[in-house]
Amino acid sequence: MANIAIWGGGPYHPTLAQADWLIGALEDRGWTGEYWSAREGLAVRAERSDVLVVSRLEWSGMGSLDPKLWEEPESTPHPYSPLSDEELDALKAHLASGGGLLCLHSAIASYDERSELEEIFDGRWVWGWSTNSKYEEFDVSVVGGEHPIVAGVSDFRITDELYYNLNGPTNSEVLLEASYDGRTWPLAWAGAHSGGKTAYIGLGHDMAAFANPSLQRLLLNAVEWLAPA
Secondary structure (H helix, E strand, C coil), rough: CCEEECCEEEEEEECCHHHHHHHHHHHHCCEEEEEECCCHHHHHHHHHCCCEEECCCCCCCHHCCCCHEEHHHHHHHCCCCCCCCHHHHHHHHHHCCEEEEEHHHHHHCCCCCCCCCHHHHHHEEECCCCCEEECCCEEEEECCCHHHHHCCCEEEEEEEEEEEEEEEECCCCCEEEEEEEEEEEEEEEEEEECCEEEEEEEECCCCHCCHHHHHHHHHHHHHHHHHCC
């Protein structure tokens, strides 16, 4: 039996409800899971989980946001605290031990002072440059060939945000793409870092997006692929 830990919280996104869905779906497959949105707790959960999912959005410029943008009372706005050396080392140790790491949707923008996360995630939101489309329906192309994360998934339509002008990926296999503003953008990729598997899925702004059967299949495939053998 494998264990998943999901670190959520922050503005704009219903990370608790999303985690409830993912943990419930994985429990049907024999997994156990936990969710937390407190600022503390990353190091201990990275150590004891098989797959760590980061869906948390927290960055240095969030102090001016309206508190009403937070959907979870326990993750109410607080003074920004950068990712510590201990926490970064815990992520690296998790991967070095063979653990898996899934970066989900806006988490690619978190802890912008840590350039090391771009290497770990093999991609990065760049504040002041990266952006997203309006929330709308668009086509997603599956380009990952035979990769296990896209098993059973064909091209689909989804109503969501489309992130673009990101940095990366450079060392991972691109799994999903979509066209916007005259260019084609990667939406998901999978690779490895420090001995463990890593993946990024850029979809999943809200629960309506999470209800898309193709995204649900991708998420479950990703967690199972990321788990140590």
